[in-house]
Amino acid sequence: MTAHATHSNHAEGVGDVDAYMQHLGQQAREAATRMRRVDTAAKNAALLAMAERLGEARAEVLAANARDLARGRDSGLDDALLDRLALDEARLDAMIEGLGQVAALPDPVGEIDGLRSRPSGIQVGQMRVPLGVIGIIYESRPNVTMEAASLCLKSGNACILRGGSEARESNAAIAACIRAGLEQAGLPEGAVQVVATTDRAAVGKLISMPEFVDVIIPRGGKSLIERISREASVPVIKHLDGVCHVYLDATADPEKALAIAVNAKTQRYGTCNTMETLLVDAPLAESLLPRLAAAYDALGVELRGCERTRAVLDTLVVATEDDWAAEYLAPVLAIRVVDGIDAAMAHIERYSSRHTDAIVTENYTLARRFLAEVDSSSVMVNASTRFADGFEYGLGAEIGISTDRLHVRGPVGLEGLTTRKYVVLGDGQVRR
Amino acid sequence: MTAHATHSNHAEGVGDVDAYMQHLGQQAREAATRMRRVDTAAKNAALLAMAERLGEARAEVLAANARDLARGRDSGLDDALLDRLALDEARLDAMIEGLGQVAALPDPVGEIDGLRSRPSGIQVGQMRVPLGVIGIIYESRPNVTMEAASLCLKSGNACILRGGSEARESNAAIAACIRAGLEQAGLPEGAVQVVATTDRAAVGKLISMPEFVDVIIPRGGKSLIERISREASVPVIKHLDGVCHVYLDATADPEKALAIAVNAKTQRYGTCNTMETLLVDAPLAESLLPRLAAAYDALGVELRGCERTRAVLDTLVVATEDDWAAEYLAPVLAIRVVDGIDAAMAHIERYSSRHTDAIVTENYTLARRFLAEVDSSSVMVNASTRFADGFEYGLGAEIGISTDRLHVRGPVGLEGLTTRKYVVLGDGQVRR
Numbered sequence: 001m002t003a004h005a006t007h008s009n010h011a012e013g014v015g016d017v018d019a020y021m022q023h024l025g026q027q028a029r030e031a032a033t034r035m036r037r038v039d040t041a042a043k044n045a046a047l048l049a050m051a052e053r054l055g056e057a058r059a060e061v062l063a064a065n066a067r068d069l070a071r072g073r074d075s076g077l078d079d080a081l082l083d084r085l086a087l088d089e090a091r092l093d094a095m096i097e098g099l100g101q102v103a104a105l106p107d108p109v110g111e112i113d114g115l116r117s118r119p120s121g122i123q124v125g126q127m128r129v130p131l132g133v134i135g136i137i138y139e140s141r142p143n144v145t146m147e148a149a150s151l152c153l154k155s156g157n158a159c160i161l162r163g164g165s166e167a168r169e170s171n172a173a174i175a176a177c178i179r180a181g182l183e184q185a186g187l188p189e190g191a192v193q194v195v196a197t198t199d200r201a202a203v204g205k206l207i208s209m210p211e212f213v214d215v216i217i218p219r220g221g222k223s224l225i226e227r228i229s230r231e232a233s234v235p236v237i238k239h240l241d242g243v244c245h246v247y248l249d250a251t252a253d254p255e256k257a258l259a260i261a262v263n264a265k266t267q268r269y270g271t272c273n274t275m276e277t278l279l280v281d282a283p284l285a286e287s288l289l290p291r292l293a294a295a296y297d298a299l300g301v302e303l304r305g306c307e308r309t310r311a312v313l314d315t316l317v318v319a320t321e322d323d324w325a326a327e328y329l330a331p332v333l334a335i336r337v338v339d340g341i342d343a344a345m346a347h348i349e350r351y352s353s354r355h356t357d358a359i360v361t362e363n364y365t366l367a368r369r370f371l372a373e374v375d376s377s378s379v380m381v382n383a384s385t386r387f388a389d390g391f392e393y394g395l396g397a398e399i400g401i402s403t404d405r406l407h408v409r410g411p412v413g414l415e416g417l418t419t420r421k422y423v424v425l426g427d428g429q430v431r432r
Numbered sequence: 433m434t435a436h437a438t439h440s441n442h443a444e445g446v447g448d449v450d451a452y453m454q455h456l457g458q459q460a461r462e463a464a465t466r467m468r469r470v471d472t473a474a475k476n477a478a479l480l481a482m483a484e485r486l487g488e489a490r491a492e493v494l495a496a497n498a499r500d501l502a503r504g505r506d507s508g509l510d511d512a513l514l515d516r517l518a519l520d521e522a523r524l525d526a527m528i529e530g531l532g533q534v535a536a537l538p539d540p541v542g543e544i545d546g547l548r549s550r551p552s553g554i555q556v557g558q559m560r561v562p563l564g565v566i567g568i569i570y571e572s573r574p575n576v577t578m579e580a581a582s583l584c585l586k587s588g589n590a591c592i593l594r595g596g597s598e599a600r601e602s603n604a605a606i607a608a609c610i611r612a613g614l615e616q617a618g619l620p621e622g623a624v625q626v627v628a629t630t631d632r633a634a635v636g637k638l639i640s641m642p643e644f645v646d647v648i649i650p651r652g653g654k655s656l657i658e659r660i661s662r663e664a665s666v667p668v669i670k671h672l673d674g675v676c677h678v679y680l681d682a683t684a685d686p687e688k689a690l691a692i693a694v695n696a697k698t699q700r701y702g703t704c705n706t707m708e709t710l711l712v713d714a715p716l717a718e719s720l721l722p723r724l725a726a727a728y729d730a731l732g733v734e735l736r737g738c739e740r741t742r743a744v745l746d747t748l749v750v751a752t753e754d755d756w757a758a759e760y761l762a763p764v765l766a767i768r769v770v771d772g773i774d775a776a777m778a779h780i781e782r783y784s785s786r787h788t789d790a791i792v793t794e795n796y797t798l799a800r801r802f803l804a805e806v807d808s809s810s811v812m813v814n815a816s817t818r819f820a821d822g823f824e825y826g827l828g829a830e831i832g833i834s835t836d837r838l839h840v841r842g843p844v845g846l847e848g849l850t851t852r853k854y855v856v857l858g859d860g861q862v863r864r
């Protein structure tokens with residue numbers, strides 16, 4: 001490893017990729033041990049120092065980003081990708097502000113829950129501690145580099161960040177600010193490392209070093225995440241698709257039903273918590289569907305309906321099996337008329353990606369049933385699915401949304417980047 | 433799958449193992465959906481019905497067990513294994529009592545934590561829900577069948593249980609009681625299924641059906657668990673080894689130090705929370721080591737020491753690098769003299785399996801540092817490592833001890849078999 005002991009994170013050529021990644025892993029593991037002992041003040045000082053450095057390095061970061069954009073345009077990246085890649089003063093401001101917000105969040109590390117006395121005389125509780133080393137694999141947005149670094153740091157973890165190759169110069173410029181901030185606060189350089197090579201083999205190595213990496217969080221398209229989950233020998237916190245439903249029960253307040261159905265679909269089209277299928281209880285179909293159709297039409301949303309929907313709205317395209325399973329991420333909505341909550345929940349059980357599903361009802365018992373029985377990471381009554389978000393939930397920050405069942409489900413904030421160990425306080429107790 | 437729709441769990445020959453396991457998986461998935469909706473009373477009724485059936489079936493279960501034991505003796509199983517395999521009236525009583533205890537535990541499902549109002553007007557909280565389908569793979573002890581079934585059932589999960597082939601007749605007899613109890617309480621048969629084939633291919637299939645199984649919990653030796661973790665395409669909650677430490681600081685009360693060091697090693701030798709290495713702060717060596725040696729000697733514990741230990745106890749065998757890493761599970765103890773808490777924590781950082789580690793000290797700051805900085809699933813001050821146990825911690829039951837970091841760390845009770853989803857309560861709120 002000594003061959004790499006003096007490598008520069010700026011280097012594009014890192015030589016042997018396996019050895020390079022192993023070196024990063026080793027540095028991260030050592031840093032994680034030190035990070036467990038770092039107090040809140042030092043972590044906050046590092047975050048604020050990074051913000052300061054980023055403020056001072058605006059010109060360099062934007063110049064690096066301009067080179068990435070130029071290369072991206074030359075290599076034919078589409079406009080959506082170029083937009084995600086682009087930084088400007090406003091996005092830099094948001095990154096700087098984000099660092100301050102994370103510094104202001106309560107530190108989850110060290111919190112002790114449920115400390116209770118046992119008949120043996122010991123006291124037992126659970127203390128929140130960092131996960132250790134987190135590997136984050138993401139795509140074109142360079143602001144993710146700072147966001148991920150700040151959340152991992154605040155939660156006491158070391159992290160290894162692997163951004164998209166299209167953002168490599170932007171990421172290197174941001175990484176320089178991160179390193180300077182760590183140094184200024186006296187934290188180990190290994191606490192946040194940005195992978196300097198764009199070699200794809202680096203990802204393969206990062207996800208198969210359980211001795212150095214405790215968990216992988218991929219952020220990106222479904223195919224990236226599926227591939228990483230399949231190949232990783234390290235636990236993965238993943239976010240697959242969002243096929244979200246709103247069910248309008250016959251007992252719904254029609255105005256709430258209309259407002260929520262429109263907002264859940266149209267407030268933003270490309271997000272994972274956007275409604276993709278609307279389920280309408282049969283008694284509402286005649287009265288509500290025409291009003292819904294008019295509202296969606298005014299916003300340019302294409303509707304596809306089941307036969308019973310088309311009995312009311314006869315100009316609609318027929319929704320097929322594919323539509324029920326589709327995550328459109330576009331101004332398209334599938335509508336199905338169902339007979340009551342059981343049929344709605346059966347549809348959700350079959351087609352939901354278990355991300356976010358909502359019911360609109362004024363009935364207490366139906367609300368309670370829907371909350372208990374629908375198995376999704378967020379289940380809502382009388383609220384738009386668009387609320388499924390770390391900021392809206394009050395987590396203060398979000399590193400992603402987990403569609404997994406174990407460890408953490410739904411929006412992942414600082415707490416999702418920690419785990420709990422048992423602490424036992426005694427006075428010399430022994431076991432009988 | 434129709435070919436298996438009428439299979440009997442008693443059948444030894446199940447035909448195509450893959451198809452059989454897939455059938456169990458499908459049944460479990462369907463049962464898990466129903467189990468989410470089952471109330472506490474029905475789950476408790478099933479547990480008590482199982483206890484009743486087991487009470488009525490004592491003779492059949494003991495006869496089946498006698499056949500397993502006879503076959504085991506013929507095939508040359510060692511005495512320790514035969515002991516674990518053996519059932520008697522007392523062990524049946526304990527199983528029956530265990531069912532009653534699990535029925536009496538609070539139901540974790542449906543508990544809502546931290547329901548808070550947000551500026552948008554929604555209320556957000558986290559509801560505890562079952563994990564889904566749990567696969568449990570264990571070895572010779574047939575009482576694990578009933579224990580695992582009861583914990584999975586109470587936490588609202590469906591489970592597939594795969595016991596050791598040496599216990600197959602005992603397990604089949606217990607499975608009959610489980611089925612009868614489920615039926616009596618009106619719960620689906622698929623809620624608890626005991627794999628009826630002893631074909632090893634069944635394990636390979638069980639750990640690679642993510643569509644039907646949400647998590648695997650292996651219980652057994654380290655090599656079994658490592659193999660399953662390596663090969664599974666489903667998350668695994670694992671329990672690897674317990675290389676546990678007690679560190680006696682110079683600030684310790686000598687009587688507490690002596691009592692804890694002796695208890696942690698000798699209260700039971702074969703358990704994972706037994707101390708394997710004792711770390712003694714240098715200023716204590718002269719006064720305390722002879723007293724410790726006398727106490728261990730009286731109990732027949734073999735001591736191995738570092739050079740500094742041997743400077744005081746000159747008859748000891750030299751402890752080698754292998755001793756620091758060893759999980760003896762036997763009346764053997766490695767002793768090392770260290771210089772203060774930093775050297776002790778460095779030793780623990782290097783050699784601990786991160787199961788359970790303890791400090792004995794009267795110093796407030798050292799206690800606080802040890803609790804915060806030692807990265808093990810249980811960290812203790814002035815208490816014997818032998819307390820690291822679900823019952824001692826007040827979990828009411830224990831399906832195992834997790835040495836993983838994600839999801840659950842330390843003793844795993846009912847809560848560890850659940851996960852939390854977000855619930856959102858609104859009054860028609862939409863996102864702006």
